Structures are given as C-alpha cells and as structure tokens.
Amino acid sequence: MIPAQVRRILLIAAVILALFWAARARLVPESFGAYGHYRGDSVGEIAAWPIHYGGEESCTKCHAGIDEIKVRSRHASVRCESCHGPASEHALDPVANPQPHLEDTARLCLRCHEKNPTRPPDFHQVDPREHRPGIECISCHDPHSPEESAP
Amino acid sequence: MRAKRGDLSRKEFLRAAGGTLGLLAATREIALGGKSSPPFPKGSSYDWTAHQYAMLIDLQRCIGCGRCAEACKLENNVPREPIYFRTWVERYRLKTCGEVLVDAPNGGIDGFRADVPPEEIFRSFFVPKLCNHCNRPTCTQVCPVGATFRTKEGVVLVDRRYCIGCRYCIQACPYGARYFHPELRVADKCTFCYHRLVRGLRPACVEVCPQNVRIFGDLKKPESPLVTLLHRHSVQVLKPVLNTEPHVYYLNLDKEVR
Numbered sequence: 001m002i003p004a005q006v007r008r009i010l011l012i013a014a015v016i017l018a019l020f021w022a023a024r025a026r027l028v029p030e031s032f033g034a035y036g037h038y039r040g041d042s043v044g045e046i047a048a049w050p051i052h053y054g055g056e057e058s059c060t061k062c063h064a065g066i067d068e069i070k071v072r073s074r075h076a077s078v079r080c081e082s083c084h085g086p087a088s089e090h091a092l093d094p095v096a097n098p099q100p101h102l103e104d105t106a107r108l109c110l111r112c113h114e115k116n117p118t119r120p121p122d123f124h125q126v127d128p129r130e131h132r133p134g135i136e137c138i139s140c141h142d143p144h145s146p147e148e149s150a151p
Numbered sequence: 152m153r154a155k156r157g158d159l160s161r162k163e164f165l166r167a168a169g170g171t172l173g174l175l176a177a178t179r180e181i182a183l184g185g186k187s188s189p190p191f192p193k194g195s196s197y198d199w200t201a202h203q204y205a206m207l208i209d210l211q212r213c214i215g216c217g218r219c220a221e222a223c224k225l226e227n228n229v230p231r232e233p234i235y236f237r238t239w240v241e242r243y244r245l246k247t248c249g250e251v252l253v254d255a256p257n258g259g260i261d262g263f264r265a266d267v268p269p270e271e272i273f274r275s276f277f278v279p280k281l282c283n284h285c286n287r288p289t290c291t292q293v294c295p296v297g298a299t300f301r302t303k304e305g306v307v308l309v310d311r312r313y314c315i316g317c318r319y320c321i322q323a324c325p326y327g328a329r330y331f332h333p334e335l336r337v338a339d340k341c342t343f344c345y346h347r348l349v350r351g352l353r354p355a356c357v358e359v360c361p362q363n364v365r366i367f368g369d370l371k372k373p374e375s376p377l378v379t380l381l382h383r384h385s386v387q388v389l390k391p392v393l394n395t396e397p398h399v400y401y402l403n404l405d406k407e408v409r
Contacts, residue, residue, distance in 0.1 A: 047349040053347075110262075
C-alpha cells in the first residue's frame, strides 16, 4: 500500500508531466526531429527560395552565337551573368523582362582589369589614368572577344 | 546466485539499459515512418542523401574583383550595408617590415585601393571567404532551439522561422561567417545557395567568378573536377587546429591567413 503523502506527490508529478506533454505537442512543429534536431520542413522552405542568376546554360540557349565567339576568346571563363548581372527572369520571359543595359564599361571592365599590386602579375591590367582616360573600353575592345580590337 | 534486491550486476544493468534504448529507438523509427526526404521543389528528383557538397578556392587565381560578394548579395537579398556579407573578399598585404595588413572594404565589392607604396609590400594576395560548412560545426552545437543544423548534404542552414535571434551561433563561428539580419532579426549565413543546388545550379558566387577561383563540386561524385583537384593537390583549410573539418578547401593558402 502506497502511503497517502507519496500518492499525492505522484499525482502532482503526473499532472505536471501531462501538462508538459500537452504543451510540447502544441508548441513543437510536427516536422521537428524528422531528420535531426531541427524543423524538417525548413529544408524544403529554403530549397524553395527563388533564384536570380539563371546560370550560363539558360543564356546560351538563345544567345548561342555570342557564346561561340566567347568560348574561343580569353574571356572563355567569364560567365554571361558576371558582367550582365542576374538574368533568370529575363531567361524565363525575355519580352516582359528585357535585360538591363550594362553599366559604363569604363567602370565595369576596371573592376577586374584596373592595375592593382595585389592582383597576380600575369593577369592583364591597365592604369586608367594612362590608358585612354575617359573613353569607354567598349569603343575599342569587344568584351566577347577581347583579343580583337575594333578599328 | 542472485544478489539481493536492488543490487543489479553490471551484466544485468547493461542488458536492461540496452533493451530500453532499443525500445526508444524503435518508437522513434515508427514515429518518423515514411518521412524520408523533405519537400523539394515540385517535379524534382533531387535526393539529398546522394550529395556531399564542397568548394575549393584557388588563391593564386583570385583577382579581387568582388563579383562573388556582389552576386551573393543579389541572389540572396543580403542587406546592402557594408557590414553584412555571406561571402566577402579579404586582401592580405605582408609588409617588408613584418606587419600584416588585412582589409575587406565593402567585402571587396567596390574594389581595393592601392593605398600602401608598392615598395613596402613584400607579398600580397586576395582571400575569398564564406561559411566553411564544417563537418563538425561549432555554430549548430550552441543553438538553444535547434534553428541551425547540417543537412544530409553537409550544408549548414538556418531556419528563419525557428531562430529566436539570440546570436550565440554568430559568436560561436570561428570564421566570422554569420551575421545578424537587421530586418528579419535572425542569424543569417551562406547556404552554399542551397536553393540553387536542389535545382542543379552552381552557387551564385561560383557562377559569376570570372577566374574560376571557386571550384564547386560533390565529394560523392568521383568524376567531378573538384574531386580530381583534391586528389592531385595539397590543399588546406582555415584554422585546422579547431577540428571543425571544413568543406571549403584552399589551394595555395599562406600561413598568415586566419
């Protein structure tokens, strides 16, 4: 026979436990712990975030001609969106979402090609104060085929 | 001969404990029955157990153009203020006097000014940084609510709905790879562009790098160029002494880089 005072303590403990489990069942999301100590649904939520950069392949589907020139040039490793910016919306609907024009090439090209002592010395660099100051790079150089200069 | 009541032998105790644990594991399996993969985008045959993502960064090729940091901000809607980054480019300048200068003005997005006379510089290079997606992350261990975790592919993520914004993880990361999102009031970090990976795309920083400095790949795919490079080169990780086992590897890393 369990003494009365022990029975009371056991009853109180049982009530507290029941309350704890009831609260836990309500507060902890269903998918918590499905794969580990986290909310399993959050993985799918993060995976569903929208993309902005469509990837090289989404560009070359339509712009194969430009790509053919580029892959044979020294800019072969430069992807379309490196200069033209995120274009996934443009790739989905080119008419409704025209790709914005490039920023001033005198600034854009210098992001990579401005002379800087930290850059690897074999990388092509120019000092914009000495090399045709104020003129857009694109007026002489073709960024899709930088070896060939315009007349 | 049986010992007196309440005096279990070690063998009996271990047997009972093993049985209890087994029973617990079994009930857990039943509770999770059928849940094998999270809901990935519709029509996707993506299997998250088939990948282990990693990145190799070849420092000799980096020109410090900052396109990676810019693309990361655009792809992931990272606040534009120059203190919030998921990836950024650091410039190391080792002076002839022995001093080491490290800076990353606006994460390298606006370029680096040559403000030290070249004759004072002994050696100089750029170091792109991001979350190392550690195999043994310190950040996930300190989260009090289970809002940050490693996926089956080894990507460390933050659950924005579950994060309470206590910032323990920001403190715990030895690489400074996390920041506190000023609008969402949660911890935020590089996801290896998880939303792109499940669609078969490269992370945005890898996509735009004009020098192929960042080589991204899957360690579970032996034919991937990343695995070949890891086979053939001696690579390093940041702060190896911490035993975090990063999945971001560096090629041609200087001992000064921390």
